[in-house]
Amino acid sequence: MAAKIISGKEIAQQIREELKQEVAEMKEKHGVTPGLVTILVGENPASVSYVTAKQRTAHELGFHSVQDNQPEDITEEALLKLIEQYNEDDSIHGILVQLPLPRHIDENKVLNAINPDKDVDGFHPVNVGRMVIGERCFLPCTPHGILEMLIRTGVETSGAETVVVGRSNIVGKPIANLMLQKREGGNSTVTICHTGTKDLSFHTKRADILIVAAGRPKVITADMVKEGVVVIDVGVNRIGKTPEGKAILCGDVDFDAVKEKAAAITPVPGGVGPMTITMLMKNTVQAAKQFAGLI
Ligand code: GUN
Numbered sequence: 001m002a003a004k005i006i007s008g009k010e011i012a013q014q015i016r017e018e019l020k021q022e023v024a025e026m027k028e029k030h031g032v033t034p035g036l037v038t039i040l041v042g043e044n045p046a047s048v049s050y051v052t053a054k055q056r057t058a059h060e061l062g063f064h065s066v067q068d069n070q071p072e073d074i075t076e077e078a079l080l081k082l083i084e085q086y087n088e089d090d091s092i093h094g095i096l097v098q099l100p101l102p103r104h105i106d107e108n109k110v111l112n113a114i115n116p117d118k119d120v121d122g123f124h125p126v127n128v129g130r131m132v133i134g135e136r137c138f139l140p141c142t143p144h145g146i147l148e149m150l151i152r153t154g155v156e157t158s159g160a161e162t163v164v165v166g167r168s169n170i171v172g173k174p175i176a177n178l179m180l181q182k183r184e185g186g187n188s189t190v191t192i193c194h195t196g197t198k199d200l201s202f203h204t205k206r207a208d209i210l211i212v213a214a215g216r217p218k219v220i221t222a223d224m225v226k227e228g229v230v231v232i233d234v235g236v237n238r239i240g241k242t243p244e245g246k247a248i249l250c251g252d253v254d255f256d257a258v259k260e261k262a263a264a265i266t267p268v269p270g271g272v273g274p275m276t277i278t279m280l281m282k283n284t285v286q287a288a289k290q291f292a293g294l295i
Contacts, residue, residue, distance in 0.1 A: 003231075003262035004153075008145070011152050012274035016061060019281055023062045026288065034288035035064040035092040036120070036280075041079065041105070042072035046238070047098045050277075054096070057277050063284065064091055076105045080113050087115040093291050094120035094284035099170075117290065120283040123169070131174060134181055138283045143175040145275025146211060146232050147185040153264065155209065155230050162188035163203050165220070165252070166213035171234050175211055200224070212252040222257035231258060231265040234272050 026032045036058050040051045051067065058065035070079065079097075086095045095118045101107050111119075116126035122140035130137035139147075150157055162179045166172035172192060179188040193203050201224040204210055212220050213234035225231065235252030242248060251268030259265050266272055289295045 003259040004264040005259070006149055006153050006232075006264050006266045006271065008149060008266055008271040008273065008275040011149055012145075012278040014152075015148065015278050015282065016057070019278075019285055020061050022285055026285075026292075026294070027062065030292055030294060032288055032292045032294070033062070033064045033091075034094070034284045035066070035089075036094040036096065036284045037066040037068055037086050037092050039068045039070065039079075039082065039086075039095070039097045041070045041074055041098070041101055044100070047100075051098050054277055054280060057281055058284070061281055063281070066092065072102055074105075076109065079105060079110060083110065083113045087113075087118065090291075092118065093287040094118055094280075096121050096280065118287060120280055120287055122174075122283065128169075128174070132177055134183070138286065139178070139279070140170060140174045141276045141279040141283065142171050142213075142234060142272060143178055144279040144282070145272060146175055146234070147178055148279065149232065149266070149272070149275055150209070150230075151185045155264065157185050157209065158187040160188045160208040161191070161206050162209040162211065163191045163193060163207035164211045164213070165193045165200070165204065166215065166234070167192055167194040168213060168215075171213035175213070179209075179211075214252045216252060217250050218252065218254040220253040220258065222254065222261055225258055225261055227261050228263045229261065231262050232272065233266050233268055236268060236273060 038051050038054050055065055055067050086092050095114050097110055111123045116124045119127050120138055122138040127137045164172055164176045176190050176192045179186050180190045191203050193200055204224045205226050207229055209230045211232045217237040233251035233253040237250050238247045239250050240248040249269050
């Protein structure tokens with residue numbers, strides 16, 4: 001049986017409508033406009049396209065949004081100073097520094113310089129710690145988006161065997177942690193696979209829910225999954241260009257083959273990607289509400 005296609009695009013659109021309403025109400029009732037700055041260092045084409053999409057969405061939702069482009073050769077000191085300025089700026093509730101940063105800049109130092117109350121990426125150690133112990137925090141956007149997709153699609157996560165492929169700080173580690181927590185969209189039995197895993201398909205075949213963030217195109221093939229699995233494909237791999245110069249994307253999962261066995265699967269593009277940006281917006285609204293004492 002062919003799988004249900006989980007459209008991140010549609011779910012994201014639904015959440016954006018909810019947020020738009022919320023932002024309009026915040027403005028009208030409390031005079032608060034969520035403010036988001038996205039800082040881009042250099043001109044990495046993928047980063048430019050992500051940041052442009054984030055800014056476009058922020059505008060659409062009625063945010064005060066600032067795009068701050070800095071040259072590739074900005075010093076670490078200057079970047080830290082810039083972050084400090086935004087930490088002090090009351091019109092800005094969320095600060096996002098697009099990663100990766102150039103090699104001469106210490107990424108951890110930069111992320112740690114962001115005020116945790118404005119860390120809408122959820123990468124600051126304070127937010128990571130709060131997430132792990134289940135306190136209120138900013139959840140990292142991609143895992144947050146995956147949870148929302150599972151919940152809104154009605155996937156039963158409680159008691160499910162969830163297998164995560166990938167152990168990055170941005171996706172693998174946090175989604176594994178969230179899926180094991182006793183909360184909506186969680187309470188799974190979680191296995192994390194990575195490049196050191198001896199027999200990857202032994203684990204992936206056991207999965208009721210398979211979340212793949214390996215960063216390699218089509219590493220998950222049909223023979224590696226069981227019938228009825230729910231597949232969340234986080235991969236965005238650029239595998240070529242159309243004659244018009246547009247990037248051709250594929251996920252970490254062999255979509256065409258795996259969809260014949262899965263109960264549900266996310267496409268690439270149009271799956272996890274739109275959810276990530278939307279959860280950044282949700283986090284920024286949360287930051288603005290916290291700042292204004294509305295929650
Ligand atoms: N680069 C790739 N993904 C992300 C993300 O979620 N946030 C930031 N800041 N940079 C990224």
